[in-house]
């Protein structure tokens with residue numbers, strides 16, 4: 277028997293430039309090595325309060341129920357649906373990519389009758405089609421959509437969507453997994469009812485926690501449910517007793533992960549939310565310029581491109597898997613492949629959190645250039661680097 281498990285674990289120092297997790301700063305990793313206290317220790321209660329306060333700043337909200345769920349982003353999707361929906365409720369989901377599809381799947385598993393409003397992959401969710409769908413169903417309980425669709429690299433502007441949904445008397449649930457900390461997410465100004473994210477993207481912590489926030493309208497709906505929430509673990513009312521001053525045990529908090537998130541958020545507070553969002557925009561723009569100079573087309577509609585995640589079209593005849601394998605094996609760089617319909621057709625390049633750095637743009641562009649020419653494809657040497665450099669200079673002079 278191969279007893280390799282007796283060897284000390286030595287993961288490669290990857291540069292994580294895929295759709296998440298993003299590379300984690302040593303300060304955040306260090307926080308995870310601090311002494312573990314109990315989840316009912318008053319010192320930990322203070323950590324919880326501080327994390328809650330910083331999350332409220334990131335979400336731009338005063339919602340009390342703003343907390344990191346013990347799960348990844350998918351768990352937060354489950355939590356949002358399980359708490360808001362009861363069996364037989366109607367939910368409309370805008371689907372313009374892989375994660376909208378997952379949201380619809382989860383809503384259906386929660387017993388809802390789900391109606392899907394499709395938009396082409398690469399485009400944002402569409403207001404008019406949503407309005408038409410809502411007109412067909414008078415009793416829609418909630419509408420779900422993905423702010424930043426990580427499968428396509430598209431950002432859907434939210435304000436008009438939220439207004440429409442509220443005019444129709446429904447709640448709005450928004451997935452901000454890839455936008456939280458990388459784009460503006462204004463929960464209270466935009467009047468979003470439920471929004472959820474994940475620790476491992478623009479917030480810069482490892483995967484394992486999912487920040488979520490429930491607004492007053494959503495809490496009212498939850499408080500007046502006729503049936504029990506089918507999920508024990510994600511039941512917001514029970515979690516409220518642990519996160520409020522009652523501090524009643526619900527489940528054992530992932531202590532070290534909470535330290536990590538606290539440190540990641542502390543770094544965000546030191547940098548400032550606006551400068552962090554601008555940092556994401558600056559490097560994304562340089563990456564896009566570099567890719568285009570290399571002759572690589574971008575997938576998302578230019579008006580709605582995400583900054584934390586860029587989707588590039590795999591050029592005709594290029595072996596997607598071979599390129600990603602070479603980047604990983606020879607350059608220690610991870611980028612993502614396409615999901616669902618885009619499998620084999622797109623690369624997903626993330627510049628998120630601590631990874632959203634100018635040096636990473638140049639590392640990736642050079643490695644990609646060398647990889648493509650090494651695999652026998654024609655590339656104009658150095659063109660992508662000069663284009664990225666020019667783009668950074670013009671970004672800096674225009675802001």
Ligand SMILES: Cc1ncc(COP(=O)(O)O)c(C=O)c1O
Pocket residue numbers: 295296348349350351375422424425426427451453454474483
């Ligand atoms: C937009 C979006 N929603 C949900 C998820 C699911 O999150 P997780 O993989 O952390 O469970 C992801 C993951 O990448 C995502 O990008």
